[in-house]
Amino acid sequence: AQSVAQPEDQVNVAEGNPLTVKCTYSVSGNPYLFWYVQYPNRGLQFLLKYITGDNLVKGSYGFEAEFNKSQTSFHLKKPSALVSDSALYFCAVRDRQNQGGKLIFGQGTELSVKP
């Protein structure tokens, strides 16, 4: 069965420090990988995606993520966290073989950045 795991329910970081939000997946083949962010009472906002090519992808608001095929991971990173980065982050995968394009989401990681 296809699945996405975000092993940390919450990540706490001091402003200015680097942050990492972890994601591992179990999908057959080479999936498409996505990160979304959700602010309170808001919908999901797209941050970045991995389709093919360079394993390090850059996205919105200074975020980046590294695709590691051997570890089946797609960790989200940012060199210097901001208080405004505090939100709920979701990793998602899409099976390349699924023509419909549905996303399978992890359970989310709440990021808290303190001043």
Add this chain to the structure above:
Amino acid sequence: DTGVSQDPRHKITKRGQNVTFRCDPISEHNRLYWYRQTLGQGPEFLTYFQNEAQLEKSRLLSDRFSAERPKGSFSTLEIQRTEQGDSAMYLCASSLGHLPTEAFFGQGTRLTVV
């Protein structure tokens, strides 16, 4: 605003009543998805349309749930005989074609069944 819009934003209903939600996707997007999100969980896929055709339904979509997308534009999700377990955020998303593009999400409809 040219994003995905959902209506209503909030709905409180009594158990046993029927409810209907509406989603207006980004105009040029031919794919439309419905997801359900409960507290502390990630969104779960419910169903997807390509234009007006409903091409995939999750096992989560019981017989009480029905979705339509007439003319391939807006979509409605109806829940009949609501149960307390239906309380959740219902998210709509749209995307363009067969390309591996990202899906754009609406702000969701929060349903509370009392």
